[in-house]
Amino acid sequence: MPEPLKNAYNQDYIERLASSIQASWPAFDKQLFVSRVMDSEWEDKELKARMKHISAMMHECLSLPFDRAIAVLLEVSQGFGGFEGMFFPDYVEQFGVDDWELSVLALETLTQYSSSEFAVRPMIIRDPSRMMEVMLGWASHENYHVRRLASEGCRPRLPWAMALPEFKQDPRLILPILNKLKQDESLYVRRSVANNLNDIAKDNPDVVLKWCCDHIGQHPDTDWIIKHGCRTLLKQATPEAMALFGYADATSVNVTDLLISNDKLSIGDDLRFGFTVSTQREALSKLRIEYIVDYVKANGRRSPKVFQVSESDFNQREVAFERKHSFRQMTTRKHYPGVHQLSIRVNGEIKATLEFDLY
Incomplete structure (x- = not known):
């Protein structure tokens, strides 16, 4: 069997993290942090629980106001990429809620090393119009990780993430972002746009079908997005989706x-x-x-x-x-x-x- 993802957070990893924080903030108690992270309940925690536990213990052991703590963590985060580093955006989600501007800037930076797709969702729920305006700006960012966050973070049905019930009901705030990214040079970004469309299709198929009809045939990259974004509608044999891709009546x-x-x-x-x-x-x-x-x-x-x-x-x-x-x-x-x-x-x-x- 493959190694469980949660085991990426092992003793060596936590000690390396502690040393890096201490190098940036000498007052940080490395031994205390390691002992509190790897406590008696550590072995029973699954991946996401371990991630959130690390964030909470960083907060306890740094014992700094959010603006000073995040300055330390932004420096440290550059050495901890991939999915393992997602406890840095989680720190912002847990402790930066009252500092909107700084949290937005922190998530924009942190997503370039791991991903802020989960951490941005409470901010969307708190103020959808304000946060989606920020994310529309991210859709033009020079860094493709930030552009991807603009789409991935607002997916109505993002797996393992906090739900966005408002967007399941009405996805209109998402569409300007998808419009801006529909010909993105990065496949990583385009795949997120397709997945977002597929999410929307599960609750609002008519919205997706109209979007696809409006944009199909204009650019090969957009056509790829449309095909992958309609995969659920095609699996459901939705007549409008079948016709969109030229699948005629099969009576003969x-x-x-x-x-x-x-x-x-x-x-x-x-x-x-x-x-x-x-x-x-x-x-x-x-x-x-x-x-x-x-x-x-x-x-x-x-x-x-x-x-x-x-x-x-x-x-x-x-x-x-x-x-x-x-x-x-x-x-x-x-x-x-x-x-x-x-x-x-x-x-x-x-x-x-x-x-x-x-x-």
Whole structure:
């Protein structure tokens, strides 16, 4: 098994952090800090809890007003990048709430070494219009990490982050930022814009579809963002999204010879199956071909999940596919025994279905 991310915060890391703070602020008690961080509850803390605990202990052991403490930490933070360094923005989130201007400047700086995407969200909730005006300015920043923060920080459904219920209901304040970043030179930034659009689509699909219709075909980078930003709508076979990308009605397309090689399998095995897609017309043309597994859940009901097979403009009249699908237990998906279902979908239309037993 891979090493848990929380173990990046080990004894050596905490001691190196303590030494760096002490070098910047000689009055800092290094031994006290290390002992308070790695207390009796340390081993039981998960990643985010450890991060917040480090922030709290920096605050206790520095024992300085926010403006003086953040000056020390901004200097120290340059040596602690990546996800591990996110306790510096967390420090701002926890202790800088009453100093808006300084907190904004600190998050802008700190995100260039790790990321301030979580820490900025309480400021958005506190004053959405004011903070989004700041973030619109960040969207023009020379540093791509800051530009990414402008998009990533306001994602309505950012994973593992504080929710932004106001933006789930009404995402209009987000759109000027996405407009400014839709042709950003950095793929890192463009991927965030696409993820933001995908978040918005889950609550406000019409907003995303209009945005995409307004901007599609204007620039290759924007078209890439639109395609990735519509991935949930495409998985849901939303007709407007299917039409946007040229996936026509698939009435003339047939799926035949759907065969499961092992329709009785154990948890941990691979499901092996094949099928043929064909048409009586001159060519299959542009198709989005997917398979859907209806998983048996703990309550005995079935829940579908969509997987892509192929997405192409086929110039032949027939094409065959063979695939395998893993039923290994994973941290993100737990399998349960029962009668499952496999379906083949073409351009949003279910064309063939079979059941299989998982033991």
